[in-house]
Amino acid sequence: MKSKGFSLFLTAILLFMVVGCSKSGPPEISIKWPKGLLEGTDAAVFMVILNDGEGGDSLTGCSVKEIPDLVCELHDIVDGRMKIVPAIEVPPKGTVELRPRGRHIMLIGAGQSGVSEVTVRLTFEKSGEKDVRTELVR
Numbered sequence: 001m002k003s004k005g006f007s008l009f010l011t012a013i014l015l016f017m018v019v020g021c022s023k024s025g026p027p028e029i030s031i032k033w034p035k036g037l038l039e040g041t042d043a044a045v046f047m048v049i050l051n052d053g054e055g056g057d058s059l060t061g062c063s064v065k066e067i068p069d070l071v072c073e074l075h076d077i078v079d080g081r082m083k084i085v086p087a088i089e090v091p092p093k094g095t096v097e098l099r100p101r102g103r104h105i106m107l108i109g110a111g112q113s114g115v116s117e118v119t120v121r122l123t124f125e126k127s128g129e130k131d132v133r134t135e136l137v138r
Ligand SMILES: [Cu+2]
Pocket: 044, 075, 082, 104, 105, 106
């Protein structure tokens, strides 16, 4: 039979482990392989978002630096249809892939702007703004 002291000791160890594991640091966001595809009047932008940090983050918005009036939306494909989402979660020590037929960034009217390259300004909940330069190709 376990003694009360031993149980207390075990509880203390478990508590220490839980607190130790839930320790979170800041996110460390970087962007790789941006690619913009013009589709009719709009453009879909794909990329890989990497988080090397101990803390999670969330992509909550976007805009185009050169054309501030251009509408930039976060999209996902739900049941085969494009849908606006309020945020894209970026887990700690994780990667989020924005890709065709998956989550992506949509630049509404970019096809009518005549530009072939843009700077997409991503807004992250914790990391703030990150600029990503991308070509827009057909
Ligand atoms: Cu879209």
